[in-house]
Amino acid sequence: MKKPSIKDIADSLGVSKTLVSFVLNNRGDENGISKETQRKVLEKVAQLKYHPNFIARGLRLGRSHTIGLIVTDISNIFYARIAKRIEEVAAKHKYNLIYCSSGEDEFREIELIRMLRERQVDGMIISTTQKNGRIFSELKKEHYPFVLIDRNLPKLKANYCGVDNFSGAYTATDKLIKNGLSKIALLKISPDYLSTIKNREQGYRKAFKDNGLRINNKLIRTIDCNNIKQEVPVVLQELISSNDRIDAIFSVNNSITVACLEFMYENNIKIPDDMGLISFDDIDLFSFSIPKISAIAQPIEEIGEAAVTILLEEMDSKTNNNHQVTLPVKFIQRGSCGTIVEKQIKLSNN
């Protein structure tokens, strides 16, 4: 006993499929279907437990009412929170989400984009790992709606929604410097052509410059994004045993920071006395470690919300605008930015 289709309803009622379709789409009145007939159709629908087939409708209408979401890792709370908000907003507009993790793999990402297009998703939201934006240029040429989040490809001039990475990094680094710390390691993540990472590095560099300090390039390190837990301890060990022992860390994301914390605990390095630490990207954990970790907080939900909103607009209007949304970040001062600040906090707490 297979699932009933519109045809079954029509046949069993002796009317046409057209009529049934009209009634089902609430267009019975405007198409002059008598109330009585409409009632009968709906009755039959209930009786046969008919449910429309979205796939068939999608084929006919040329749209799937589905949005594709590609992030590097859905289990990173940063992306998980974005995903949640995107889903909420999309659901309000009757759109559903197919999500995929690229695992920070350029080629897999392209593969995923291809696959999502074959699935006829009406638009995509992507946190990209691409180095060059060729794939996106193609999409643009086809007027295919998409929005980049978090990571931008500035040359591309495509829809984008992210945060002011430069300022965030600048503020963080400046804060450390103002607290008397100057041997500040910058822990980046691979691949280092990502706009977010580059901008954060620029912020870091600018802060040094503005404070009249020279940068020691040995303190700028790149961690393999797929091997954080293993590499961070190695790198940190190096950084604290070398001649110019670091006195602070600016970490570009939450995963690296967590790995740093782990290292500190194990090696009994005290924050903030032995080591200053500020993280880009604020997570719950930073409020509960001792001391609490200062961080640059991103307006995560806003990113997701802005991204869907732009996408929905593009999908509707079929226009090809170029929205570039850069949201401000917030410096959350806790007790990890160096001894001076730490003492101030202690005082003001009493």
Add this chain to the structure above:
Amino acid sequence: MKKPSIKDIADSLGVSKTLVSFVLNNRGDENGISKETQRKVLEKVAQLKYHPNFIARGLRLGRSHTIGLIVTDISNIFYARIAKRIEEVAAKHKYNLIYCSSGEDEFREIELIRMLRERQVDGMIISTTQKNGRIFSELKKEHYPFVLIDRNLPKLKANYCGVDNFSGAYTATDKLIKNGLSKIALLKISPDYLSTIKNREQGYRKAFKDNGLRINNKLIRTIDCNNIKQEVPVVLQELISSNDRIDAIFSVNNSITVACLEFMYENNIKIPDDMGLISFDDIDLFSFSIPKISAIAQPIEEIGEAAVTILLEEMDSKTNNNHQVTLPVKFIQRGSCGTIVEKQIKLSNN
């Protein structure tokens, strides 16, 4: 210039759609299409940048190669990690995931199930909020493949994959008791008909019984799942100011525990000296708070993996088995289970 279809290829080559379809599906040889013709087809495909339309294929074949995933909150790291693993395994089998958050709303969940079926997803994985399993009985009757995760509906006898909640809770509670704590609050979460919560409560009760202690029902509290941050402080305030002041907490999930920690920090209640604490569900944060928080760790990735594996099997075979997978949990002892344990740890660390 719309996207090319199989028809365009066929027409421009003067062959039939059938032929093109065969070639595209690697069934050219078995259908006796000459090598030369096959070559020409593939050439044309590349030239026109043809991409198959998954929707159309889905309609014809009656399957969408898509799995629906419903969880209560994708931004909870527990579900995010499960989702990640599910996606990984599904991707290997060429399945994609549509995910939805029910927001712990029974009716929204039913709505989502209906929607996913209309979208012709081939199977579902669900962490359900349903009180009675009527909707799932219906699915079973139709031989529709689905797997419940985390939360079970025992009467239903449907595919399920989760952990041994009873033992986990028993171990945790027993540990607290053995450490001399006896006024142990149980912080549950609404809705309290969930199998996970019920089993955890049973474990808690059994531990009391086995230790010859009586349970004080006033110490068992339910927190509204959508209002954790607000309710936990209120409840805890009550529990510590009443006559029988609690000396420990067993919290049924990570969100509640985090809220508890927040309360402790703010009220300067020291763990473990002033208060023992064990959490069901281990998260990163618990390794970094001071002291570290003991927790019952679930094999999260295994849950996801087992769930998809079962689902894929069912979708293939169209059989209707009844897999009931209960995975063991692990008690992660850290320094929060009471003073005795804590002192032992301090000693053994030196």
Add this chain to the structure above:
DNA sequence: TACTTTTACACAATCGATTACGCTAAATTC
């Protein structure tokens, strides 16, 4: 040569829903 088999492909139905267009019978108008 006559018949059979194989090769290589085409035709048309099908999946389920939508929609431009057109038809019929009844009601209304002149």
Add this chain to the structure above:
DNA sequence: GAATTTAGCGTAATCGATTGTGTAAAAGTA
């Protein structure tokens, strides 16, 4: 009573891919 309108609905094409059936031509066989 003929012409026109309109309410009410049906026909058939369409979306893109798959597949059972059909068939002409080439090749093989006796």
